[in-house]
Amino acid sequence: MTDESTNPMRDAIQSAIAENTVILFMKGTPEAPACGFSARTVAMLQSLGAPFAAVDILPDPRIRQELSALSNWPTIPQLFVDGELIGGCDIVTEMYESGELTQALGLEPAAPAEAPEAAPAEAPPLTIENRL
Amino acid sequence: MFATSDATPLELKSRIEAAIPGSSAEVTGDGHHFNAVIFAPAFAGLNRLAQHRLVYDVFGDELGGRIHALAIKTHATSEEA
Numbered sequence: 001m002t003d004e005s006t007n008p009m010r011d012a013i014q015s016a017i018a019e020n021t022v023i024l025f026m027k028g029t030p031e032a033p034a035c036g037f038s039a040r041t042v043a044m045l046q047s048l049g050a051p052f053a054a055v056d057i058l059p060d061p062r063i064r065q066e067l068s069a070l071s072n073w074p075t076i077p078q079l080f081v082d083g084e085l086i087g088g089c090d091i092v093t094e095m096y097e098s099g100e101l102t103q104a105l106g107l108e109p110a111a112p113a114e115a116p117e118a119a120p121a122e123a124p125p126l127t128i129e130n131r132l
Numbered sequence: 133m134f135a136t137s138d139a140t141p142l143e144l145k146s147r148i149e150a151a152i153p154g155s156s157a158e159v160t161g162d163g164h165h166f167n168a169v170i171f172a173p174a175f176a177g178l179n180r181l182a183q184h185r186l187v188y189d190v191f192g193d194e195l196g197g198r199i200h201a202l203a204i205k206t207h208a209t210s211e212e213a
Contacts, residue, residue, distance in 0.1 A: 037201065073181075074188050074195045075202075090204050091180045 010066045017080050020053035022105060025067055026077040030054050037089035041077045044096045050105045081105060138163040139199050144191075151190040154209075164200040175208035183208075 017023055022045070028034030030042045034056075045052050057063040057076055068074055071085045079086040081104055086092060095101040102108075141159040144166055148157040155172035168187065175183045183206040191199055 037203075072185065074192075076196075085181060087181055087184065091184065094180065094205075 007066070009060075009062050010070060013063070013067055013070060016053070016055060017083055020080075021082060022050055022052040023080045024052050024054045024077055025057050025063075025080075026054055027056070027058050029056050034058060035076070037075075038077045041079060041089050041092050044092060044101065045079075045105075048096075048102055048105060048107055050107060139166070139194075141166060144168060144199070144202070148187060148190055152186060165203075166199065166201065167203045167205075169205045169207070171207045171209045173209050175206050178208075180206065 024030075024038075024041060024045065026033060026035075026038035026041065028038060030046070033039035033042055042054070055063070057067065064076060067078065071078055071080075073085060073088065075088050077089055077092075079088075079092055086095070086101075086104060092101060095104060139161075140163065141161045144161070145157045145159040145168075148159070148168065148170060149155050152170070152172045152174050154174065155170055157168055157170045159166055159168045161167060170187060172186075174186065178186070184204050187202075187204050187206065188195060191202070195202060
């Protein structure tokens with residue numbers, strides 16, 4: 001049992017979520033995703049030109065453990081916007097296809113896109129924080 | 133009870149349908165990666181997060197382990213559908 005009041009890993013995750021408007025917990029990094037679901041989620045965010053922070057959960061198993069305990073969500077990736085869990089790859093995909101993701105990210109509505117597979121022609125601005 | 137063998141799409145389908153009242157599930161997969169499309173009246177009025185959590189709760193710790201990945205698409209149906 002861990003005492004909730006002294007859980008530095010959970011505190012660090014909570015701060016990261018609080019301090020970054022858009023933050024993606026993923027397997028690997030945006031440059032080198034280690035899982036197809038993480039890769040697809042990164043591709044969708046990048047195709048919308050959304051700046052986001054990313055945390056690789058693989059280096060320490062406690063990251064995933066504490067994250068899932070916090071978010072009540074068992075799988076990776078997990079996308080948070082304004083401190084709230086948006087969902088995993090499935091939900092992000094549905095929202096991407098319906099245009100809701102653009103809205104959730106507070107971006108200008110663009111023409112609805114259909115294929116998140118292709119890499120964007122131009123790399124959007126990224127803020128990567130791997131501090132956990 | 134299921135933990136010793138590979139998961140099958142049929143097993144996942146049966147377990148989802150047994151756990152979520154009135155649901156019907158279409159599951160495909162290769163024993164590790166699965167795709168589930170689930171229709172259930174229980175999803176009505178719930179947001180996507182809550183709908184997916186209902187499905188995740190069926191499998192608990194098996195997700196990420198025995199069931200390596202489970203892609204979910206949920207649809208609310210009316211009781212009479």
